[in-house]
Amino acid sequence: xxxxxxxxxxxxxxxxxxxxxxxxxxxxxxxxxxxxxxxxxxxxxxxxxxxxxxxxxxxxxxxxxxxxxxxxxxxxxxxxxxxxxxxxxxxxxxxxxxxxxxxxxxxxxxxxxxxxxxxxxxxxxxxxxxxxxxxxxxxxxxxxxxxxxxxxxxxxxxxxxxxxxxxxxxxxxxxxxxxxxxxxxxxxxxxxxxxxxxxxxxxxxxxxxxxxxxxxxxxxxxxxxxxxxxxxxxxxxxxxxxxxxxxxxxxxxxxxxxxxxxxxxxxxxxxxxxxxxxxxxxxxxxxxxxxxxxxxxxxxxxxxxxxx
Amino acid sequence: xxxxxxxxxxxxxxxxxxxxxxxxxxxxxxxxxxxxxxxxxxxxxxxxxxxxxxxxxxxxxxxxxxxxxxxxxxxxxxxxxxxxxxxxxxxxxxxxxxxxxxxxxxxxxxxxxxxxxxxxxxxxxxxxxxxxxxxxxxxxxxxxxxxxxxxxxxxxxxxxxxxxxxxxxxxxxxxxxxxxxxxxxxxxxxxxxxxxxxxxxxxxxxxxxxxxxxxxxxxxxxxxxxxxxxxxxxxxxxxxxxxxxxxxxxxxxxxxxxxxxxxxxxxxxxxxxxxxxxxxxxxxxxxxxxxxxxxxxxxxxxxxxxxx
Numbered sequence: 001x002x003x004x005x006x007x008x009x010x011x012x013x014x015x016x017x018x019x020x021x022x023x024x025x026x027x028x029x030x031x032x033x034x035x036x037x038x039x040x041x042x043x044x045x046x047x048x049x050x051x052x053x054x055x056x057x058x059x060x061x062x063x064x065x066x067x068x069x070x071x072x073x074x075x076x077x078x079x080x081x082x083x084x085x086x087x088x089x090x091x092x093x094x095x096x097x098x099x100x101x102x103x104x105x106x107x108x109x110x111x112x113x114x115x116x117x118x119x120x121x122x123x124x125x126x127x128x129x130x131x132x133x134x135x136x137x138x139x140x141x142x143x144x145x146x147x148x149x150x151x152x153x154x155x156x157x158x159x160x161x162x163x164x165x166x167x168x169x170x171x172x173x174x175x176x177x178x179x180x181x182x183x184x185x186x187x188x189x190x191x192x193x194x195x196x197x198x199x200x201x202x203x204x205x206x207x208x209x210x211x212x213x214x215x216x217x218x219x220x221x222x223x224x225x226x227x228x229x230x231x232x233x234x235x236x237x238x239x240x241x242x243x244x245x246x247x248x249x250x251x252x253x254x255x256x257x258x259x260x261x262x263x264x265x266x267x268x269x270x271x272x273x274x275x276x277x278x279x280x281x282x283x284x285x286x287x288x289x290x291x292x293x294x295x296x297x298x299x300x301x302x303x304x305x306x307x308x
Numbered sequence: 309x310x311x312x313x314x315x316x317x318x319x320x321x322x323x324x325x326x327x328x329x330x331x332x333x334x335x336x337x338x339x340x341x342x343x344x345x346x347x348x349x350x351x352x353x354x355x356x357x358x359x360x361x362x363x364x365x366x367x368x369x370x371x372x373x374x375x376x377x378x379x380x381x382x383x384x385x386x387x388x389x390x391x392x393x394x395x396x397x398x399x400x401x402x403x404x405x406x407x408x409x410x411x412x413x414x415x416x417x418x419x420x421x422x423x424x425x426x427x428x429x430x431x432x433x434x435x436x437x438x439x440x441x442x443x444x445x446x447x448x449x450x451x452x453x454x455x456x457x458x459x460x461x462x463x464x465x466x467x468x469x470x471x472x473x474x475x476x477x478x479x480x481x482x483x484x485x486x487x488x489x490x491x492x493x494x495x496x497x498x499x500x501x502x503x504x505x506x507x508x509x510x511x512x513x514x515x516x517x518x519x520x521x522x523x524x525x526x527x528x529x530x531x532x533x534x535x536x537x538x539x540x541x542x543x544x545x546x547x548x549x550x551x552x553x554x555x556x557x558x559x560x561x562x563x564x565x566x567x568x569x570x571x572x573x574x575x576x577x578x579x580x581x582x583x584x585x586x587x588x589x590x591x592x593x594x595x596x597x598x599x600x601x602x603x604x605x606x607x608x609x610x611x612x613x614x615x616x
Contacts, residue, residue, distance in 0.1 A: 073494070077519060095601035096404075097494035097594070101519055104492070161498075161607040184412070186381070186405035190469075199607055211385060211409055286405075292600035293403035299469040299507055300608070 003030040004085070004276055007060045009050050009075050010067030011039025014089065018118075019064060022265035028273035033057045036067075050075045054082050062112075062276060065089060068157040069164070073098040076113075080105045085112040085276050087268075091171055091288050092116075094162045103283045113281040114272045117175035121267035122247025123260035128232070129180040131252070135238040140181070140216040143231045144173040145224035148202070154308050158200065165200025167291045169230075170220035174287040176232060176247050177218070183210040187290060190298030195306035202306055206294055311338040312393070312584055315368045317358050317383050318375030319347025322397065326426075327372060330573035336581035341365045344375075358383045362390050370420075370584060373397060376465040377472070381406040384421075388413045393420040393584050395576075399479055399596050400424075402470045411591045420583045422576075423591040425483035429575035430555025431568040436540070437488040439560070443546040448489070448524040451539045452481040453532035456510070462616050466508065473508025475599045477538075478528035482595040484540060484555050485526070491518040495598060498606030503614035510614055514602055 006029045008015055020041065023029050033045045035053040040046040047053035054060060062085035065072050069091050076093075079086050080102060092115035093099040099115065106113035119125070146169055157163050164171070178185070185208040193203040202223060208216040230246035239253040250258035275282050314337045316323055328349065331337050341353045343361040348354040355361035362368060370393035373380050377399050384401075387394050388410060400423035401407040407423065414421035427433070454477060465471050472479070486493070493516040501511040510531060516524040538554035547561040558566035583590050 094605055095495050096597050097492065097601055100597075101492050101494055105519065162605040164604075184405065184409050186409055187403050194608075211413065289404050289408075289600075292597075292604045293405055295603035296472075296600045297402055297470040300502075 001277070003028055004273065005030055005032045005059050005061045006064065007031070007033040007035065007053060007057070007062070008041070008064045008066060009035045009053075010065060011036035011041060012066065015039070015066050018265040019066065022269050025266060026269045026273070029269060033060060050078050054078070054084070060084060062087065062272070069094045070157065070160070070162045073102065076102050077105065080109055080111060080113070083109055083111055087114045087116060087272050090115075090117050090175070091164065091168075091291070092283070092285075093288070096285055096288055096292055099283065099285060099288070103281065106281050110279070112272075112275045112279065113283055114275055115283040115285070116268050116272070117172070117284070117287060118264040118268055119172035119175050119247055120179050121264045121271070122176070123262060124243055124250035124258040125176055125180060125247045127250050127258040128241065128243045128247070131238070131241055131250070132180055132234060132236070133182055135236045137181070137214055138235040138237070140177070140214070141233045142173050142177060142216070142218035143229045143233070144170050145219065145221040145229045147225050147228065148222035149308060159198045159306075161199040163200050164291065165198070166202055166204055166220045166222045167294070169222075170204060170218070171287050171291055172246065173218060173220070173230070173232065174290050176243070177216065178286040178290070180232075180243070181210065181216070183212065183214070184286070185210045185216050187293045187297055190294045191301055192294065192298040193301050193303045195304060196302045197305040202303065204294060204298070208290075309585070311336055312581065313338055313340045313367050313369045314372065315339070315341040315343065315361060315365070315370070316349070316372045316374060317343045317361075318373060319344035319349060320374065323347070323374050326573040327374065330577050333574060334577045334581070337370075337577060341368060358386050362386065362392070368392060370395065370580070377402045378465065378468070378470045381410065384410050385413065388417055388419060388421070391417055391419055395422045395424060395580050398423075398425050398483070399472065399476075399599070400591070400593075401596075404593055404596055404600055407591065407593060407596070411589065414589050418587070420580075420587065421589040421591055422580045422583055423593070424576050424580070425480070425592070425595060426572040426576055427480035427483050427555055428487050429572045429579070430484070431570060432551055432558035432566040433484055433488060433555045435558050435566040436549065436551045436555075439546070439549055439558070440488055440542060440544070441490055443544040445489070445522055446543040446545070448485070448522070449541045450481050450485060450524070450526035451537040451541070452478050453527070453529040453537040455533050455536065456530035457616060467506045467614075469507040471508050472599065473506070474510055474512055474528045474530045475602070477530075478512060478526070479595050479599055480554065481526060481528070481538070481540065482598050484551070485524065486594040486598070488540075488551070489518065489524070491520065491522070492594070493518045493524050495601045495605055498602045499609055500602065500606040501609045501611045503612060504610050505613040510611065512602060512606070516598075
C-alpha cells in the first residue's frame with residue numbers, strides 16, 4: 001500500500017524528539033505538511049493553522065495532534081469533520097466528555113481516531129503484563145518522581161488549569177498500570193499537592209483498589225532532584241517484580257528478565273497505521289478517567305510556591 | 309408478577325422524604341429489610357450492615373443504596389456479588405471508575421444496575437426535551453442557586469473530598485441538561501470556589517459547548533438566601549424556554565405550557581421495576597463525567613470560610 005499522507009499540528013519538543021524520527025523511519029507514513037503557531041519542519045510546507053493547512057493541501061489523509069491538550073478538541077473536530085484520521089498525543093484531551101464526543105464523530109465519519117499512550121509501548125510492558133497474569137499479586141506500588149525543571153522547563157501550559165501538572169507524567173504510569181493489571185482498578189483516596197502560585201498539582205498520592213481488594217498505591221512527584229524514578233513494583237507470589245525506567249526494564253527478585261532498546265513512538269505509528277488500515281479506532285479513556293477521578297475525589301493540600 | 313422484595317441501605321433524610329413514600333405506593337416493590345448505622349423504618353427488620361442483612365434475610369431480591377457516595381461502592385459490590393439488583397441514589401459513586409466496575413459486575417452476574425438521576429423524572433423535563441428538539445437553540449443558561457444551610461444542614465460528608473459540595477445539587481441540573489439537549493456537550497472552562505476551610509466547592513461557574521458551538525453556561529451557588537433558583541433558560545428560534553423549579557414547570561416566552569404535580573421518586577421506582585423485569589441496566593455516567601471534568605479542568609478560587 002502507498003504510505004498514508006500525514007500532517008502534524010503543534011510542532012514542539014515532543015514532535016522534534018519523538019514524532020519526526022518515528023515518522024521518517026516508517027514506510028507507512030509520509031509527512032507532507034505541518035501547522036503550528038511557531039514551529040516548522042525543514043523542507044515540509046508549513047502553515048499557521050489547521051484550517052489553512054487542510055485547505056491548501058487537500059491530499060492530507062491523517063493528522064497527528066501534538067499541541068497542549070487544552071487546544072486539541074477544536075483541531076481534532078476540524079480534522080475528523082474533513083474526513084481525516086486523527087492521532088492524539090497523550091493526554092487525548094482536556095476533558096473526558098470532549099474525547100467521547102470526538103470518538104462519536106470519528107465513528108460517524110468512518111475514520112480512525114487513535115488516543116495514544118506511548119508508555120504502553122515501552123519495551124518491557126508486555127512482558128510485565130504476562131508475568132502479572134501468571135501469578136497472584138499481593139500489592140502494587142508506583143513511584144513516578146522526576147524533576148520538572150529538567151523535563152518541562154518553562155512549559156507554562158502544564159501549570160495552567162487543565163494542564164494536569166504532575167499528572168502529565170503520572171498519566172504515563174496510569175496508562176501502564178491499567179494495561180498490565182489483570183482487573184480494572186478504581187481510586188479510593190487521593191491527596192493532591194498544589195503549589196500556592198499554580199493551578200495544577202506538583203505532587204499526588206493515590207490509593208486504588210480492584211474488586212478483589214488488591215491495593216495499588218501511586219506516588220507522583222515533580223520535585224525529585226538527583227535520581228529519577230519511573231518504577232512500578234509488584235509484590236507477587238512469584239517474587240517481587242520491578243518494571244523500571246518507565247517500562248523499559250523488567251526484573252523479578254532483582255534479576256533482569258527483559259531489557260530491550262526503547263522504541264515507543266515507532267510502535268505508536270505502527271499501531272496508528274494498523275487501525276487506519278483496519279478501519280477501526282483505538283480510544284481507551286481509563287488513564288484519563290483515573291486522573292479526573294483524582295481531581296474529583298482528592299483532597300487538596302497547598303505547598304510552597306513553584307518558580308521555574 | 310409478585311412484587312420485588314426490596315431492602316434499603318442508608319436510612320437518612322432522602323429515604324424518609326422520598327424513597328419510603330414512593331415504595332409504599334408502588335405495587336411492584338415490597339420493603340422487607342433495612343441496613344443503616346443509625347436509621348430504622350417502623351415495622352421493618354433493621355440491621356447494622358448490609359452483610360448482616362443479606363445473610364439474615366435471604367429473600368431480598370433488590371437493594372436501594374442511599375448512603376453518601378463515598379461509601380457506596382463496597383455495598384454495591386456486596387449486593388451485586390450476591391445476585392441482587394441495585395438502585396443507586398445519585399451520584400452513583402465517588403468516582404467514575406468504580407461505577408464502571410459495578411456496571412461490569414452487574415452484567416457478569418446477570419442482574420440490573422440502576423444509576424438513578426431523579427431530576428430527569430421531574431414533570432416538565434420530557435416536554436422541554438421535545439421542545440428543544442423541535443427548534444434551533446441559540447444559548448442555554450443554567451441557574452442552580454440554593455441555600456445550603458436550609459437544604460443540607462450539618463451534612464458534614466457533603467463538604468469532604470469526594471462529597472462534591474455544590475455539585476451535589478448541581479449534578480441534578482447536569483442530569484437534566486444532558487437529557488434535554490439534542491447533542492452531547494463538553495466543558496471548555498470552569499471556576500470552582502472553595503471555602504478556605506472546606507474540601508468541596510460552594511460555587512461553580514461552568515462553560516460548555518457542543519460540537520456545533522452552542523454555548524451552555526451553568527452557575528451553581530450554595531450561598532443563595534431568599535429566592536431559590538433551579539432554572540434552565542434556553543434562547544431559541546421559537547422563543548425563550550424556561551424550565552424552572554428543578555424541572556417542574558415549563559414556560560415559553562413567559563407562558564406556562566407544562567405544569568404537573570411532582571412525582572420524581574415514584575417514576576424512579578417505576579423505571580427500576582421496568583429494568584429489573586426486562587433484565588437490563590440503566591447506567592448513564594454523563595452527569596458525573598461533567599463533574600469530574602470540572603474538577604480536572606476547573607480553576608480553583610478560595611473564598612470565605614463556611615460554617616453551618
